[in-house]
Amino acid sequence: MIDTIIFDMDGVLVDSEYTFLRSKTEMLHAEGHLKDESYQYQFMGTTAEFMWQTMKDELQLPRSVAEYIAEMNQRRAEIIAKDGVRAISHVQEFVKKLAEAGFKLGVASSSRKSEIEANLTALGLRSYFAQLVSGEEVIHSKPAPDVFLKAAELLESKPENCLVFEDTRNGSKAAKAAGMYCIGFANPQYPIQELVADEIINDFQEVIVADLANKNSPS
Numbered sequence: 001m002i003d004t005i006i007f008d009m010d011g012v013l014v015d016s017e018y019t020f021l022r023s024k025t026e027m028l029h030a031e032g033h034l035k036d037e038s039y040q041y042q043f044m045g046t047t048a049e050f051m052w053q054t055m056k057d058e059l060q061l062p063r064s065v066a067e068y069i070a071e072m073n074q075r076r077a078e079i080i081a082k083d084g085v086r087a088i089s090h091v092q093e094f095v096k097k098l099a100e101a102g103f104k105l106g107v108a109s110s111s112r113k114s115e116i117e118a119n120l121t122a123l124g125l126r127s128y129f130a131q132l133v134s135g136e137e138v139i140h141s142k143p144a145p146d147v148f149l150k151a152a153e154l155l156e157s158k159p160e161n162c163l164v165f166e167d168t169r170n171g172s173k174a175a176k177a178a179g180m181y182c183i184g185f186a187n188p189q190y191p192i193q194e195l196v197a198d199e200i201i202n203d204f205q206e207v208i209v210a211d212l213a214n215k216n217s218p219s
Helices: 017-030 037-043 048-059 065-083 093-100 113-122 146-154 169-177
Strands: 003-007 104-111 133-134 162-164 181-185 197-200
Touching: 003 146, 017 037, 017 048, 017 065, 037 048, 048 065, 048 169, 093 104, 104 113, 104 146, 113 133, 146 162, 146 169, 162 169, 169 181
Parallel strands: 003 104, 003 162, 104 133, 162 181, 181 197
Antiparallel strands: none
16 A cells, blocks of 8 residues: 655746756856757756756767856746745645655655755655655666665655656656556646546646555555
C-alpha cells in the first residue's frame, strides 16, 4: 500500500517554472543566442549546474557556470519579489488533506535547499513535510532516481510504498527509475511534456485522496 507521498516542488507545489524559463532565455539573448523559450523545456526538472554546463558546452558560453547561476538566481529573485511566491492551483488544500489522511509527506526537488524551505514557508506548507531533499544533497540529478530514493530513505519508507507527483519528463523518469508510482501533473498553463507516469492529472482537485493508498505500485 502507498503510505508516503513525495512532491517535486517547481511546477508542482510552486508556480515557479516561468521564472527559470524567462531568466535563462533573457540571459542567452543578451549574449547573442536567440533561442526560443522552448529550448529550455529540455532542462525542466534538472539542476542549475547541469543545465548551465550543458548550455555552456553547446553554445560556447564565455563565463563560468557559477557566474551564470548567480545571475539567473538574481533575475529570478527579482521576478519573485515582484510577483510573490505563487502556489499551483488547489495544491495547498490538497497537501493538507493528505496530511489529515495520515500520509507521510516529503519534497524531492532539484532546487536549492534554502529555496525549498523559503517557498514552502511562504505558502504555509512547511510544517506538513517531514523531509525535504534537494538536488544539492545527491550525486546524480534527475532523471536519475537519487533524490527520490534519498527522500524515501529519510522518510523510512520503501520505494514501492511511495507515490510521486511530478510535472517534468526528467522528474517522472526519475520517479519511475526509483520504483515509485508516479502521477504526472500536466499543468495546462505550460506546454505538454512527455511524462513517464502511471497516470496524469491536470488539476489537484481531480485526485481522490482516499484512493491513493491502493494505487498499484510497480513490481
